[in-house]
Amino acid sequence: MDNTTPTTTTNVENSTPIKKKSGGKLCELCNVARPVLKRPKTGQMICKECFYTVFEDEIHHTIVSNNLFKRGDRVAIGASGGKDSTVLAEVMTLLNKKYDYGLDLFLLSIDEGITGYRDDSLETVKRNQQQYQIPLKILSYKELYNWTMDEIVKEIGLKGNCTFCGVFRRQALDRGAVILKANKIVTGHNADDIAETVLMNLLRGDIPRLQRCVNIVTGSEGALPRSKPFKYTYQKEIVMYAYFKKLDYFSTECIYAPNAYRGHARDFLKDLEAIRPSVIIDIIHSAENFHFREENKMPVQRNCIQCGYICSNDVCMACDLLKNLNSGLAKVKLSINLKRKDKDNNNNNNSNNNNTTLSNQLVIEQK
């Protein structure tokens, strides 16, 4: 496992170890300071300093053992202003200095144009830029696609809007990275996110995504690989880190994200974690050890004939969605797609359920 904690080697440089002789327990790692927290991942009682060290060392270990970066890389940090990306920016700058990765770091923010959500969080990112002294680039949907999410939602309503946002953001991040002349992107996806995605893809039967979602680096065949240094980092520890370091972050759920199904998966994962804290890592371990039948070929990568962006069809998703938006057909197309999906599902399920589909034959018979 890559998440191996160098537990026994932590010699924390506590300048003045304060020994409390109150008979209380000592930190399980340094045996000097008084523990202030219970590590969500392992349940160890440790002190603040040891927590910082363990937390950062783990991420360092993940980065090194997976060869995420090379000296001289220009790395764009996907920064939303939320806890994950704020901690990511903090840890990346810190590790870059501490272990001398020799990276040029950039903050890259995408402005989806969601009033009351993104505008506030972008303020946080701007403050982060001041704090860490890293260049920041903000790219908006408006300037890229001439649509804001507010306008899109007005156009198509609250069903399927996340598809637009997701597709656009993915491409926007890449475009922003190109503008910054970055050759790598890091995102703040944490272990909880990944475990949740594994469960979701299992439940949806989405095999191609199930294959991809645990990779620490995606898109490595393209010019802009994305990586997730927090792959083995628990969300709770990220929150804890942000809390103790008093990091400035923005914590509000997106106002347009009513994904009920994912909500179920998330609650389920939280319940599982309560029973056995290692569950999140265990799920990732499971997914890493899934072996797929060979017929599940990954789609072939090629370039969109309209914008040149990497995609798996002739025209990329973003161009397709944009075309529909601009022609005012988005809502119609969306509902057709949904219906078609329903139908497909139905057919698939039927053929799965009854190999000798009775009434299907009946229908054919009638025709």
Added chain:
Amino acid sequence: MSLLDSIQSIVFNSKSINRVSINSAQCTKIDCHLSHSDGGNKSSAIGLLYVWYMSTHEEELPSCGSNDNDVNNTVPQSTRRSQLNLQDNTKCAKCVFNIINNTTKQKEKEKKEKKQQQKKKGSADDTAAAAAVTAVEEQPQVSEIIESAKDAIGKPIVHFRSESLCWECYKDLMLKKFRTNIVKARESKREAEKLLIALSGGTCSMVVAELLRQCIDGLGKSKMFFDIQCVHVDESLLYPYYQYQETLEYLRELTASFGFPFHVVPLENIYGTDPSTAESRRSRLIDSFKNVSSNTSKEDMIVYYREHLLSQTAHTLGCNKVVLGTSSNRLASKLVASTSKGRGFTVPNETSVVIEQPTNNIKFYQPLRDLLLKEIYIYYRHLRLREAPVIHPFTETKPKNSINTLCDDFLHCLQDISNQTVHTLLRSVDKLISPSVNSEFICSMCLSPLTSTEINAIESKKNSNNSSASSNSNECCSTNNSKSDQCCSTTSTSTTNGGCCSSDNNNNNSNNNSNNNLVQTLCYSCRILYGDIKQKESLAPYVKENSKTLLTTNQLKNEIKDFLLEDDQDEDEDEGETK
């Protein structure tokens, strides 16, 4: 309060009496009260609910199909499969189909002859026109045929995946689905295969026994030859049965009526079969389970012990095939649970119809994989076999008791939201495979193959005992250390816990060392389980034996490995020669 009373009160309280079908929402509510490691009680409870339900709502059809939850008619009529929809639900879809099929076959013959004649005439337009005419003609014919053959069409009893079926057709369908899976257990059609049915006393395993009896009796297409024995693993020591004597009596009677020999194997036999030590084995088993700190690990240990006993019994009885009655609900739940326990490598094997076991020749079969729990129960009800007693106590086990129960509960809820959940999950796992990297290397506890990294760890350990010790123990540090710290940091700071920490490596005592070695031969998930066991000595002896055998074989192999010819080496040499 009797079980039935409890169920009735639940149902009455949930105001769901007016729902047309027994849907899974109601079942989920019962499950919440019944969730348990074993499925038997759950299906029995659903069954009891069904009995009660049928007595009050005689006229309505129980439904277990894809339109199960379509209370508000949200699925558009056009997308439903049964176009020839018998909206009144008074005709069995299959009977209707058969009748139409038979009558139209004759007409098709005539049509074909006609078409051939027309083709001989040569004009393509004519044939198209003729086809159109026949299509138009056929429409009224269908309803006519149905009208004329009214008597032959059965009264539907179940709404099976959007089709109403009568009992006769449902019976045929179940047998057909069962046969397609059970033929996989046959290696030759002539010789009688020896099968061992694992009977829990629950509905599913009873249905397996019944269906196998039908196969032997030659119902369905052709007679199948099986030599069948039944076994019941008695776990009453750990989870006292609700009606212990009744259950055993019932199983005995039923298997006798089928003509199958019946054996009972108590779970404590995991420590040996010597009759003189039976009492000490019992206390040992109880003690060993007291020493496990998490419910999840307890339940998993029972499962592994049970499987071990099953294959052991199968071996002594000379059967090499064990048939389990796992329904698709339980397999889907197992998929999620095993994934959550880090068993991603072996889960495709565990959830398939045929479970391959790499070391011994005994295979496990799960022929009910394609059937939902509810479908199985409705079938069981209509067989009108004697009522199965409820095995497990009607205790209030909360879903958050263990990973297994939580997954059960979660899937029941999801199945209620979208009734395709179970099927989708099983389809997902169909696309996965468990490669047996090296069949010699299996986990000592759960007997599933180890991953290549785990095998490498064992091999490198033996190669240079000292140098690689640290790296190996580091590997298990992440899992084992974390677990043991979290569960028993307060109670025991003993040698066993620190056993895998690198600091202790230099002064290993012998006990530590053997534990260390044992951990090595466990799979990722069993290492977590092992960490939950406080007293490692109480572990079943077969685990230690397996571990020892594996390590010795590996050591022996290492000693003679320079003289063994491997496939890769041959290839290398070949390459060298060609170059």
